Amino acid sequence: RTADEVSVHGYRMVVVDGSPDESIGRAISTAGRGSVSVEREKQKGMGSARRQCFRSALEMGAEVVVWIEPEKYPIVKHLSSCVDPVILGECDVVVPRRESLDSYPSYQRCSELLAIWEIATTTGRPDIDWMFGPRVWNRRATEHFLKYDGKNGPDNWEILVVPFIWAFKKGDLKILSVTVPYVHPKEQVFAEEGDIEMNKK
Secondary structure (H helix, E strand, C coil), rough: HHHHHHCCCCCCCEEEECCCCCHHHHHHHHCCCCCCCEEEECCCCCCHHHHHHHHHHHHCCEEEECCCCCCCCCHHHHHHHHHHCCCHHCCCCCEEEEECCCCCCCHHHHHHHHHHHHHHHHCCCCCCCCCCCCCEHHHHHHHHHHCCCCCCCCCCHHCHHHHHHHHHCCCCCCCEEEECCCCCHHEEEEEEEEEEEEECC
């Protein structure tokens, strides 16, 4: 679904596929109708796969890089409001902020709001939706995030948070929050509601 949305809205997408079934990557490429480049995962792990995506986007000549999780296809139609400030040079990074978390599974809704508050007390930026995965940034910021190699800590979702903390500390990137009317897909809610393992994550 995300590949289809990307194609419809005129974006290009890089997918790093670590699935043992290569037909999955071919199906994604077909759904993208020429807008999606699928690469085989070079090194196992979430962090390394994300770095591979970012590097590939730079090699493709992207001036703006967007990270979205594959299940969050409803964000694609709202990306222009997040991409524009980066293109116009108003900031280096945009972190989309959800208008509401009401569409999320109950445990995620509560835990994410608490986490956002906790990180806000450290950064002084209560406007940033730290727990929402999508990010938009320019080439300079992409190079900054690629410096996180996970060698001194976990290397999963951290690449989407730790480099931001570094940026706040150094003050070398301008980060903007843009509110979007994102609604979590019903199929995701159905799959995740009450899932103990998902709650642990």
